[in-house]
Each structure stands twice: as structure tokens, then as C-alpha cells.
Amino acid sequence: MEQTVEKKVIFSGIQPSGELTLGNYLGALKNWVKLQDDYNCYYCIVDMHAITVKQEPKDLRRRTLEVLATYVAAGLDPDKNTIFIQSHVPAHAEAAWLLNCNTYIGELSRMTQYKDKSQRYGNSILAGLFNYPVLMAADILLYQADLVPVGNDQKQHLELTRDIAERFNNSYSPTFKIPEPYIPEEGAKIMDLQEPTKKMSKSSDNPNSFILIMDPPEVIRKKISRAVTDSLGIVKYTDEQPGVKNLITILSAITGKTHEEIEKEYEGQGYAQFKKDVAEAIVGELAPIQQEVKELTTNKEYLESIYKKGAEKANYAATKTLRKMQKKIGFIPLSK
Ligand code: TRP
Numbered sequence: 001m002e003q004t005v006e007k008k009v010i011f012s013g014i015q016p017s018g019e020l021t022l023g024n025y026l027g028a029l030k031n032w033v034k035l036q037d038d039y040n041c042y043y044c045i046v047d048m049h050a051i052t053v054k055q056e057p058k059d060l061r062r063r064t065l066e067v068l069a070t071y072v073a074a075g076l077d078p079d080k081n082t083i084f085i086q087s088h089v090p091a092h093a094e095a096a097w098l099l100n101c102n103t104y105i106g107e108l109s110r111m112t113q114y115k116d117k118s119q120r121y122g123n124s125i126l127a128g129l130f131n132y133p134v135l136m137a138a139d140i141l142l143y144q145a146d147l148v149p150v151g152n153d154q155k156q157h158l159e160l161t162r163d164i165a166e167r168f169n170n171s172y173s174p175t176f177k178i179p180e181p182y183i184p185e186e187g188a189k190i191m192d193l194q195e196p197t198k199k200m201s202k203s204s205d206n207p208n209s210f211i212l213i214m215d216p217p218e219v220i221r222k223k224i225s226r227a228v229t230d231s232l233g234i235v236k237y238t239d240e241q242p243g244v245k246n247l248i249t250i251l252s253a254i255t256g257k258t259h260e261e262i263e264k265e266y267e268g269q270g271y272a273q274f275k276k277d278v279a280e281a282i283v284g285e286l287a288p289i290q291q292e293v294k295e296l297t298t299n300k301e302y303l304e305s306i307y308k309k310g311a312e313k314a315n316y317a318a319t320k321t322l323r324k325m326q327k328k329i330g331f332i333p334l335s336k
Helices: 022-035 057-073 091-100 105-109 112-121 127-142 152-171 217-225 242-255 259-265 272-298 300-329
Strands: 009-014 040-045 082-085 147-149 180-182
Touching: 009 022, 009 127, 022 040, 022 147, 022 242, 022 272, 040 057, 040 300, 057 082, 057 272, 057 300, 082 300, 091 127, 091 300, 105 127, 105 152, 112 127, 112 152, 127 152, 127 300, 217 272, 242 259, 242 272, 272 300
Parallel strands: 009 040, 009 147, 040 082, 147 180
Antiparallel strands: none
């Protein structure tokens, strides 16, 4: 007898709140591409998350389409994956409300990202920033996701998602799958080029700290040549040399070479050639992506066809879970 095994569901998303970095590409997108044949993947552009801090409307519009174009240019096939824009699926906001009424203020107050960000924004913290992990829980739970590829900074939010799901399942009846974090075998966590003990982030004040996916070659070369290393002069993958370690991670993620192979290759050579090679590897990897992003962003009709199809598929799956939630909570269905 033929057996059909349902593919496991993966959900992840990126905020269109700034230009995407090499960290987004090597840490997330490049790995997502590897999952598209074996999993049922939902990749979202989380515009509703982005507005938890103030956004210029025209920038938000442009970046949302740019992130969509970058997903596709990085190799995500719109026919294999459900690629969609969060605000096109109203179930996210509706489910987030229902989950908000099953989440404690105490839990949200313990989120370290909220604590960090609220310090940065002083007394203009929006309620949305506080509630954001609940929206993230809605994103994940609506699709009955098995696995969620996230970086370390999002682990606590995923843990909260699991707590909320378990609580809902216990107070009503089993409704949600309990999602697990997905940690790729070779998780490329790309660090800040100036402070290599921090994660590379587009929100850093110093543009030499990060490489943008759309940075031109000469900018990439300059930023890598200025990347912080150390005075040891040895290309070695070790926590004692966080700058060098980060550059090895980058080179390894792009070329597929192991850390040991890279260490061997640069034995006794210092950093000059090594840095040059890292820069050229990045330039070469990003060139075709940049070219395609440029082409795609001028092709608004094609982008529209992708997000329309994605919204349709996502709406179907999300609404199914939302209706279950509403019914269990005690809401009267509009139609049977
Ligand atoms: N909060 C995530 C971030 O800032 C983005 C995100 C929103 C997300 N919803 C998600 C990631 C669901 C994974 C799953 O990076």
C-alpha cells in the first residue's frame, strides 16, 4: 500500500523594518532555501511586526516589496513555498487578540528583547512592542507549525509561544501543535564586524558593523577590510579571536569549506589575503542576488502575483485554525 507522509510545517518571517543584511542572508534565507523541498514552508514578511516601532509609510511599502524580492532572489521558489505578507492574512491580528486574552502581563514583562528595546525608546514605547510576542505566537500557531527556524534572540519568544499554546490546549482542548525551534546543522550566526561579540544587526549606528545584501562590491570590500580582527595574525576559529572567527564563519557559509580547511589554507599568512578572499566570496555570492532583486523590484506585477497567491494559500490554512479557536472560546459562528 502506498504511504503518503505529510510534510512537516515550517514557519518563519523577517520584518521589513530595514534593509536586510548578510546576517539575514547567511543566517536565515540561505538555510530556508535548503528546506523548501522537504517541508511545507510558510515564509512571511511580517509588516505588522515592523510597525511596533514607528515606520515611514513609503519606506515600509518599498521595503516590504524589497524583502519579498529578496526572498525570491535568494532562491525561495514561490511555487514550492507559501510566501506572503502578514497583513494580507487578517487571521493573524484576530488570533493575536484571542491569544492576548490567554497571556499574562508577567510573561510579556520577562521578554529580554522587550526590556532591551524599551530602554532604547525610553518613554515612547508602544503597546504593540509589548504585545509583539503574542502576534508572533499567532503567526506560528495558526499554521500548526512543527518547526520554526529562529536565531538565539527569538528563542525566548518561541518558548513563550509554546507556553501559550499549551495553556490554550489545556484550558479548551487540543487545538495547536506545539512548535519546536529549528536549528540548522551548520547554523551560521553572523556577528557585528566592529563588535564581533554582538549579532550583526541593521539597527547598529555604525554602518561598518554590517553588510547589506544590496551593498555594492566596493562597499563590501571596504567594510571587510575594516572589520575588527586582533593582533595575533593567525586565522583560527576560536572564541578568543571573535573577529577572525566571524570571518571564517562567513567564508565557510558561502564556500561550504569547513573551518579546519580554511585554517589550513591561511596557515602562516596573516590577515590581508584572508580578508580579501572573504570580501570576494561575499561579492560573488551576492552579485546574482542583487541583480535579481533589482529586476524583480521593477516587475511589480510579478511580485503582486506572488503575494496574491501566497495570501490565498496562507488565508486558507490560517482561517481553519482561527475558526477552531473561536468555536472553542465560545463565539457564535456566523455560518455553519
Ligand atoms: N520576531 C521575529 C524577528 O524579529 C520575526 C518574526 C515574526 C518571526 N513572526 C515570526 C520569526 C514567526 C519566526 C516565526 O526576527
